[in-house]
Structure formats: structure tokens, C-alpha cells
Amino acid sequence: MHAIDVGEADFEQQVIERSHEVPVIVDFWAPWCGPCQMLKPILEKLAEEYGGRFLLAKVNSDENPRLASRFGVRGIPSVKAVVEGRIVDEFSGALPESEVRVFIERLLPSAAEKLRRQAGEQRGDGDAERARELLEEALAMEPENDRIRLDLARVYLDLDRPEAAREQIEALSPAARVDEEAKELESRLQLAEQSRDLPEEAELRRRIISDPNDLEARLQLANRYAVEHRYAEAMEQLLEIIRRDRGFKEDIGRKQMLALFNVVDNPDLVREYRRRLANVLH
Numbered sequence: 001m002h003a004i005d006v007g008e009a010d011f012e013q014q015v016i017e018r019s020h021e022v023p024v025i026v027d028f029w030a031p032w033c034g035p036c037q038m039l040k041p042i043l044e045k046l047a048e049e050y051g052g053r054f055l056l057a058k059v060n061s062d063e064n065p066r067l068a069s070r071f072g073v074r075g076i077p078s079v080k081a082v083v084e085g086r087i088v089d090e091f092s093g094a095l096p097e098s099e100v101r102v103f104i105e106r107l108l109p110s111a112a113e114k115l116r117r118q119a120g121e122q123r124g125d126g127d128a129e130r131a132r133e134l135l136e137e138a139l140a141m142e143p144e145n146d147r148i149r150l151d152l153a154r155v156y157l158d159l160d161r162p163e164a165a166r167e168q169i170e171a172l173s174p175a176a177r178v179d180e181e182a183k184e185l186e187s188r189l190q191l192a193e194q195s196r197d198l199p200e201e202a203e204l205r206r207r208i209i210s211d212p213n214d215l216e217a218r219l220q221l222a223n224r225y226a227v228e229h230r231y232a233e234a235m236e237q238l239l240e241i242i243r244r245d246r247g248f249k250e251d252i253g254r255k256q257m258l259a260l261f262n263v264v265d266n267p268d269l270v271r272e273y274r275r276r277l278a279n280v281l282h
Contacts, residue, residue: 002047002048002050002051002052002054002055002056003043003044003047003048003055003056003058004055004056004057004058005057005058005059005060006026006057006058006059007059007060007063007064007067008064008066008067011057011059011064011067014055014057015057015082016082016085018055019082019083019084019085019086020084020085022052022053022054022055023053023054023055023081023082023083023107023108024054024055024056024057024081024082024083025043025047025054025055025056025057025079025080025081025082025104025107026057026058026059026071026079026080026081026082027039027040027043027056027057027058027059027077027078027079028059028061028067028068028071028073028076028077028078028079028080029058029059029060029061029076029077030060030061030062030076031060031062032062033076033077035076035077035093035094036076036077036094038094039077039079039093039094039095039100040058040077042095042096042097042100043056043058043079043100044056045097046097046100046101046104050104053108054104054107054108061073061076061078071087074092075092075093076092077092077093077094078090078091078092079091079092079103081103081107083107088107089103089106089107091103110141110142111138111141112138112139112141112142112145112148113138115134115135115137115138115141116134116135116138116145116147116148116151118134119131119132119134119135119138119151119155120151122134123154123155123158128155128158128159129159131151131155131158132152132155132156132159135148135151135152135155136152139152144173146172146173146175146176149168149169149171149172149176150168150172150176150179150181150182150185152168153165153168153169153185153189154185156168157185157188157189157192160192162189162192162193165185165189165192166189166193169182169185169186169189180262183262184262184263186262187259187260187262187263188263190259191223191226191227191259191260191263192227194223195223195224195226195227198220198223198224199220201221201224204217204220204221204224205221208221212244213244213245215241215244215245215248215249218237218238218240218241219237219238219241219248219249219252219253219256221234221237222234222235222237222238222241222256223256225237226256226260226263231260231263231264231266231269232269232273234260235257235260235273235276238253238254238256238257238260239253239257239273239276239277239280241253242254242257242277242280242281243280246281254277254281257273257277260273261273261274
């Protein structure tokens, strides 16, 4: 089915989750609303015509007032387009079919976006090299697309190509550079660059046992642990650097901790080490 009735109970699944697969057009309507009765058949007709390229989710605003309030519906019909969990476009009132069709066309993925999504699937399957090929092809089609550059930078890091990742990050628009995902990638990139040609773990541990104040060895060990995703162990070494010499390499211990907080995908671990960092600093 390409058009479904949705309420509070299944909105999260049918709209938010599904919007990561296809665009979802949400039609807030009510039985007593004349313009709604004009728009509704147009949307349903186009949903069938496009054959699953988007999903039409119809929400009776009288029966679901909290949903209407949550999405800022002031009058009906009110149509919201949801893509990847976010409202990306909307209109109010009963538009003619030609204008509704234009609205829908704006939502449908371009050829480059389709390649980007295929690349995501390939990366998820562990084929980073194929993901790189698809993303480079997509970027050639849309060189101003920050979303593609971010994904490509991530794949370059997967492939241990930090220089190529750095090129993509530096080519982002100013707005994208301050995005949380860009900051996380920048932190990952810094870790990758600092981990080049590190001594083996056993050698670094021997140096620390021999001289607990060998802060360079602790820093290198922290970088090695971070690259291996052994984040708790990395942060333990950084905390010890801060305890022993806050000014070492211009406060590198604290700076590295903050960079790791942007990388670690474990909120509980981040909260714990933020608290411990605050205790050490104060």
C-alpha cells in the first residue's frame, strides 16, 4: 500500500522510521474540512501513480490532536514532507494537482542521492572500497553536496586514507563544517593522523612501567587505544597525563579527551569520563 491511515500509536514506525527508506508525505486532515476533501484524492492518486517512490500517511487531526500540535499544524489541510526523520518541506491548503506534483518531485532522490544510499548499504556490508567508488561517482554529479562529502570522508577514514578524508572535510561549506557530524569526523581524522607510525603497545607499556612520567609514551598509547576503539583505556592514559602535567604539550591530554568525546558512540562512557575529567581539572 502506498497510502495509509496513521495515528499516534504507529506514527513513529510508519512515518519516522519509514522516512529513512522513502520520503513520507503526511497529510493532516479532518472529515469536516472541505479543502481536505479536495486535496486528499489528489494525494492518493499520486501515491498510486508514483508506485512506492513515496509513502502517503494520512492523519485525522481531530482524532490525533497531539500529533497535530507536535508538528505545528495551525490549519488544515496541512502537508508535511518527512525525509530521514526530519521535516524537509511543507504546504497548507488545497493545491492543484500540478503544484502537488512539483512538491513531490522535489522530495524524490536524485541519481546522486541514490548512489549515496547504495554506498551506505555497501559500507554497512563491509565493502568500503565499493562504497568509495559509488560516492566518488555521486560527488562528480553533485560536487556541492555536503552530505556526499561527509560520507566520503568517513569511508576514506575506513580505508586509512586520512589525507583524502581531510580534503573532503576542508571542501565542506561553512555551514556543514560546524555540523556535529563534521566535528566528529574531524576528531576521528585527528586521531588517525596522530596514530601514524606509533610504536607497538607492548613497547609503550614497557616504557611507562620503566618511567611512569614518560608522558609521550602515555600519549602514544592513548592514541593507539583510540584507533583500536579501546576508548576507556585511551581516556585513562589521557587522565593520567593531565594528573601528572596539565601543561604537557599545551594541555594535549585535555584536548585529546574532548576530541574523543566527539567520537565515542557510548553516552554512558562519555558521561563517566566527562565527570572524571572535571574532577581532575578541579
